[in-house]
Amino acid sequence: MIQNTLAFAKEHVAQGRKVALVTVTETIGSSPASAGQMMAVLTDGSSAGTVGGGAAEFQIKQRAIEAIKNGEKVFDFHIDHAQSGMVCGGSMKGFGNILGEETCLYIFGGGHIAQCLAPLAAATGFFVTVIEDRPEFEKEFSNVRYILCESENYQKEIQLSDSAYVVICTRGHKTDNAALRFCLSKPLKYTGMIGSSKKVETIFESLRQDGYSEDTIKNIYAPIGLDIACTIPAEIAVSILAEMLLVKNNGSLCHKKQGG
Secondary structure: OHHHHHHHHHHHHHOOOOEEEEEEEEEEOOOOOOOOOEEEEOOOOOEEEOOOOHHHHHHHHHHHHHHHHOOOOEEEEEEEOOOOOOOOOOEEEEEEEEEOOOOEEEEEOOOHHHHHHHHHHHHOOOEEEEEEOOHHHHHHOOOOEEEEOOHHHHHHHOOOOOOOEEEEOOOOHHHHHHHHHHHOOOOOOEEEEOOOHHHHHHHHHHHHHOOOOHHHHHOEEOOOOOOOOOOOHHHHHHHHHHHHHHHHOOOOOOOOOOOO
8 A cells, every 4th residue: 555655656746746745653542544654645635545534634635735835845733533523532643745846857859968968957856757759769868757759649648747847859840849839838947949049930930920929939948058068969968957957046147256
């Protein structure tokens, strides 16, 4: 049971969702729960595992949802079963940890730049997902999630959290455009697309013709990255990561060096 609860939590964290992982640490008197029981809760109320069921579990689930929405990292609880209307009496205590960071990175495309960017981003705390339609590229990635998906199936198979970071660097103009339009359906933290100024302006003009607002277009980081790199994929990857960290950490484009 606990293994299923942890697997549920891991799956949803990997998809960019926050999960409250609740653990019972102590029971006093008669209680439907026992120490060590666990439950994982999402903001929509769906869950895995149990902390005893009934009114007490409902209260804990509501507290877990509240904690996620309030941006809490941990919370504790003490449930008096009699006050909850349960005839068993007794009480239970426990705590919850909120899992899932706001640093999920989705890289559309698995080419040279993605292969350089993925390990750099993972080293700085991003949970990296690479989305590609070519299975042979999977071997180039380690410690990241690799999803095989055609662009026409993005809506069905890819779930982006509102706080996700996205880098679009697929193998061509058409697939970049498809990925960008999919990503614009979400209020993401960062959306960047690789390409020359001419390519970017061509795609932007097609967006305008299809009714996308100027505010939406201005929020796209394209051409992607800070102006610090040559054409080497590794340097481009560093410039992209630097731009994402600038956004993530509310940084500024200045040197820390003081004086001459």
